[in-house]
Amino acid sequence: MNTWRVLRALVRKEFIEVVRDPITLAVAVLLPLLLLFIFGYGLSMDVEDVPIAVYDQDRTQDSQRFVEAFVQSGYFRLHRNLMSPREVDAALDRGEATVVILIPPDFSRTLGSDREASVQLLIDGSFSPTALIVSNYLAAVVNRFSSGLAERRLAELGLDAPPPLRLESRVWYNAPMKTVNYIVPGLFAVLLMAFPPMLTALAIVRERERGTIEQIYVSPVSPALFILGKILPYAAIAFAEMLLVLVVGTYWFDIPLRGSLALLLGASLLYVFVTVGLGVAVSTVARTQVAAVFLSLVGTLMPSFLFSGFLFPIATMPYVMQLYTYVFPTRYFNDISRDLFLKGVGIEYLWGNLALLGLYAIVLFGAASLSLRKKVAR
Amino acid sequence: MNADEVIAIRSLSRRFGARTVLDDVSLAVRHGELFGIVGADGAGKTTLLQTVCAILDPSAGSVTVAGLDSVRDAARINASLGYVAQAYSLYGDLTVSENLEFFAAIRAVPEEAFSVRREQLLSFSGLAPFLDRRASALSGGMQKKLAVCCSLIHEPDILVLDEPTLGVDPISRRELWTMLRDFHQRGKTIVVTTSYMDEAAACDRVAILSGGRLLACDRPATFGGDLEERVKVLLAADAAAAPAAPDRPRPETQGEAIRVAGLVRRFGTFVAVESMSFSVARGEIFGLLGPNGSGKSTTIRMLCGILPPDGGSITVAGIDVAAQPVEVKGRIGYMSQRFSLYLDLTVDENIEFFGALYGLAGETMADRRAWVLRLAGLGGHERSLVKNLSGALRQRLALGCAVLHQPEVLFLDEPTSGVDPVSRDAFWRLIGDIGRAGTAVLVTTHYMREAERCDRVAFIDRGRLLAIDSPPSLRARYDGASLEDIFIALVTRRGTA
Numbered sequence: 001m002n003t004w005r006v007l008r009a010l011v012r013k014e015f016i017e018v019v020r021d022p023i024t025l026a027v028a029v030l031l032p033l034l035l036l037f038i039f040g041y042g043l044s045m046d047v048e049d050v051p052i053a054v055y056d057q058d059r060t061q062d063s064q065r066f067v068e069a070f071v072q073s074g075y076f077r078l079h080r081n082l083m084s085p086r087e088v089d090a091a092l093d094r095g096e097a098t099v100v101i102l103i104p105p106d107f108s109r110t111l112g113s114d115r116e117a118s119v120q121l122l123i124d125g126s127f128s129p130t131a132l133i134v135s136n137y138l139a140a141v142v143n144r145f146s147s148g149l150a151e152r153r154l155a156e157l158g159l160d161a162p163p164p165l166r167l168e169s170r171v172w173y174n175a176p177m178k179t180v181n182y183i184v185p186g187l188f189a190v191l192l193m194a195f196p197p198m199l200t201a202l203a204i205v206r207e208r209e210r211g212t213i214e215q216i217y218v219s220p221v222s223p224a225l226f227i228l229g230k231i232l233p234y235a236a237i238a239f240a241e242m243l244l245v246l247v248v249g250t251y252w253f254d255i256p257l258r259g260s261l262a263l264l265l266g267a268s269l270l271y272v273f274v275t276v277g278l279g280v281a282v283s284t285v286a287r288t289q290v291a292a293v294f295l296s297l298v299g300t301l302m303p304s305f306l307f308s309g310f311l312f313p314i315a316t317m318p319y320v321m322q323l324y325t326y327v328f329p330t331r332y333f334n335d336i337s338r339d340l341f342l343k344g345v346g347i348e349y350l351w352g353n354l355a356l357l358g359l360y361a362i363v364l365f366g367a368a369s370l371s372l373r374k375k376v377a378r
Numbered sequence: 379m380n381a382d383e384v385i386a387i388r389s390l391s392r393r394f395g396a397r398t399v400l401d402d403v404s405l406a407v408r409h410g411e412l413f414g415i416v417g418a419d420g421a422g423k424t425t426l427l428q429t430v431c432a433i434l435d436p437s438a439g440s441v442t443v444a445g446l447d448s449v450r451d452a453a454r455i456n457a458s459l460g461y462v463a464q465a466y467s468l469y470g471d472l473t474v475s476e477n478l479e480f481f482a483a484i485r486a487v488p489e490e491a492f493s494v495r496r497e498q499l500l501s502f503s504g505l506a507p508f509l510d511r512r513a514s515a516l517s518g519g520m521q522k523k524l525a526v527c528c529s530l531i532h533e534p535d536i537l538v539l540d541e542p543t544l545g546v547d548p549i550s551r552r553e554l555w556t557m558l559r560d561f562h563q564r565g566k567t568i569v570v571t572t573s574y575m576d577e578a579a580a581c582d583r584v585a586i587l588s589g590g591r592l593l594a595c596d597r598p599a600t601f602g603g604d605l606e607e608r609v610k611v612l613l614a615a616d617a618a619a620a621p622a623a624p625d626r627p628r629p630e631t632q633g634e635a636i637r638v639a640g641l642v643r644r645f646g647t648f649v650a651v652e653s654m655s656f657s658v659a660r661g662e663i664f665g666l667l668g669p670n671g672s673g674k675s676t677t678i679r680m681l682c683g684i685l686p687p688d689g690g691s692i693t694v695a696g697i698d699v700a701a702q703p704v705e706v707k708g709r710i711g712y713m714s715q716r717f718s719l720y721l722d723l724t725v726d727e728n729i730e731f732f733g734a735l736y737g738l739a740g741e742t743m744a745d746r747r748a749w750v751l752r753l754a755g756l757g758g759h760e761r762s763l764v765k766n767l768s769g770a771l772r773q774r775l776a777l778g779c780a781v782l783h784q785p786e787v788l789f790l791d792e793p794t795s796g797v798d799p800v801s802r803d804a805f806w807r808l809i810g811d812i813g814r815a816g817t818a819v820l821v822t823t824h825y826m827r828e829a830e831r832c833d834r835v836a837f838i839d840r841g842r843l844l845a846i847d848s849p850p851s852l853r854a855r856y857d858g859a860s861l862e863d864i865f866i867a868l869v870t871r872r873g874t875a
Contacts, residue, residue, distance in 0.1 A: 002486040009483030013469060013476070020471040020512075211465030215528070217433040218461040219484045220453060374452065376433050377394060 010229025032191045036245050040253050046179050047133045051079035053097035060108035069145045075137050098124045173342040184249045185341040186310040189334040192275050193304035196238035198296035200279025205292040223372035231276050238272040258344025270357045271333040277364030304330040329360050384409045389439035399425045401590040412562045414581030415571040418798035419769035421587040423571040431461045460529035462539040470514030485532035499527040517670035519550025539570040545795045547669035575606035588616040613800045633660045635787050635818030642689035650676045652841040663819045665832035673841040674822045678789050695786040711785035713776050715792040721765035736783035750778035770801030790821040826862035844868045
């Protein structure tokens with residue numbers, strides 16, 4: 001059958017063009033690596049070394065011990081002491097301190113009495129996710145401090161403290177709670193949606209713009225074969241891109257892969273056909289290369305950031321947006337990737353998502369082949 | 379159906395939205411015929427070819443090719459045809475040999491047959507020495523030859539070509555036609571559109587299209603006399619345009635507009651322009667003629683001050699271009715074959731924009747705007763978007779925008795490429811008007827008939843000046859041969875020497 005020869009020629013031609021066009025090659029290889037590093041380093045929600053400022057109106061041993069408790073927790077560092085209420089505002093406004101501790105003048109006295117002592121903690125909430133974490137950490141420090149006080153008071157009275165109820169929370173899957181551990185596996189899903197669709201769409205629209213597609217139209221090559229001749233090389237490039245970011249991402253950022261590597265690669269292969277297929281879909285709408293770039297940005301890159309659960313948990317989205325995430329395939333691969341990296345689950349938990357990706361790829365290919373009519377105009 | 383007819387077009391109409399591009403066209407092409415199609419820009423030539431190739435469906439009527447209907451049997455028609463589109467349709471990043479291999483593969487040419495045909499086509503087209511060169515690095519003429527080779531690789535019975543000689547120099551043009559005639563002599567059918575009337579005259583039959591309708595279809599001889607003149611009359615009558623008035627004589631002008639002495643330009647080891655010297659008088663129309671890649675565009679770029687020369691001196695409008703490249707730009711106008719207009723702006727907006735670039739404002743601007751509209755015959759089109767104008771109107775607008783600031787020297791780089799004979803004629807009258815106003819015009823063209831209208835022409839090849847004189851003196855020197863024959867004789871003699 002001649003089909004193989006035709007397909008081979010189509011694929012070979014596409015590879016030659018990519019290799020001889022340094023820009024395409026750079027977009028395919030260097031940009032994903034660049035994004036990997038930008039996100040791996042830049043997008044951390046880990047809370048450590050939070051600067052605190054203290055307005056201590058009490059100035060006693062008790063108040064100093066209280067401040068010391070925060071520093072000893074390891075999450076906070078004392079940035080400086082404030083001298084007036086006006087400095088409190090300034091410290092937060094300028095962002096010198098994320099937290100300001102206000103200790104009232106009677107702090108030590110009330111601690112020694114039967115009344116409840118109070119302190120005020122001001123938290124910079126302009127980025128709410130970290131503010132929430134910071135506030136939890138602060139509460140933990142304060143709790144420990146006050147139970148220590150209680151124990152001491154009881155000891156002074158010659159009484160043993162009753163054994164307290166100890167909370168033992170243990171974090172599973174990402175024990176050190178490092179952001180990078182879940183960013184990088186999610187980033188694979190996003191990166192494969194960022195560049196492969198754009199490159200594929202450009203490859204098709206370029207032929208239309210330059211007129212080479214007319215030669216395809218007047219040849220016996222079928223639409224399905226032509227589309228396949230575009231999908232295969234770009235899927236291969238995208239898969240190579242996946243391997244590259246996988247190797248660099250796991251070794252450089254030291255991300256543990258708990259699940260099966262074979263399963264991850266298999267799922268990537270499936271996902272790559274989906275992303276490249278989306279590029280083909282873009283090309284059916286875009287008439288010019290510029291339009292193809294913008295359509296891929298808006299149609300694939302942005303939703304992959306926003307609606308895949310990569311950065312923002314799907315569960316907290318408005319209902320309509322949640323529905324949209326079901327339509328957009330990045331969500332499924334994002335889940336697969338994170339489950340494999342962090343939970344190490346097996347195929348018994350993943351087959352549903354895998355099947356959806358496969359279905360997606362087939363539908364895209366079918367629709368593209370059917371919609372490509374070998375005509376220069378309708 | 380006549381058994382002889384290999385292509386039968388019956389009452390074919392094609393509309394794009396509200397625009398009718400083909401209107402009730404009926405014609406038949408016989409087996410083994412060399413069939414030419416001529417017509418103004420926008421007459422529907424390309425659309426007609428695309429329906430024949432079955433890559434565009436008719437809005438009404440039918441097209442059958444070898445008895446196959448273009449809508450139902452598109453795939454089988456595709457397989458039996460070769461199509462050379464107006465765009466080069468080659469993969470620029472692929473080499474000559476890779477392009478041939480690719481087209482052979484998608485046309486399912488058997489391996490053994492491919493190697494035989496490849497050799498034949500390569501030796502015949504003269505592309506053999508360039509096998510490993512990328513298609514994008516070939517000259518325009520060679521790219522066209524490669525495109526024809528790629529379309530012949532599967533030995534089609536019918537070859538359809540859309541303006542294959544557009545922008546191709548006279549020598550490559552002759553070589554291309556030798557290829558086509560050879561193919562034709564093997565009993566194959568050729569359908570070709572062209573804006574060269576000598577090419578049309580060499581066809582078995584010619585169809586003349588105007589505004590989507592078929593004006594005439596017959597053997598060239600039956601049109602009588604000079605085909606170009608006959609076609610001009612037919613097209614002009616159809617467009618109800620005023621018949622062309624002969625050029626008015628030009629007054630003698632004094633003074634020098636351009637002086638070039640010992641000009642040299644190298645790109646690496648390649649010498650693009652070699653010790654070139656000539657001068658152009660004020661108001662003179664000077665033709666720079668040469669094959670693709672002979673150094674015409676390089677010379678113009680240096681004269682405009684956008685490419686520094688490696689040696690020699692250039693004076694344009696009394697200014698030393700090397701010393702004052704910025705000053706010279708206010709005194710010259712430039713128009714390339716790409717027209718450089720903003721398609722999404724209206725005629726008025728384009729004029730205003732280019733005027734503002736040259737610092738025109740207020741009353742001067744209004745005067746010049748009115749002058750350009752009158753000169754280019756664009757009255758009534760002021761508010762039209764440029765992308766909706768015909769090629770001929772765009773061309774005249776581009777010329778108008780290039781002379782808005784009343785330059786002392788005007789450079790025109792293949793300004794009439796792909797424009798029909800009537801519009802070309804009108805365009806050359808405009809050039810004459812501009813010359814009479816005292817502006818020196820330096821123009822390049824591949825149409826040797828146009829070159830006859832220059833006051834003087836210079837033939838250049840491989841960066842060297844071969845001859846420079848007025849067309850009548852040149853003809854006298856070469857026993858009355860046409861400029862085209864002189865051109866070919868000069869260049870090939872140098873090539874074989």
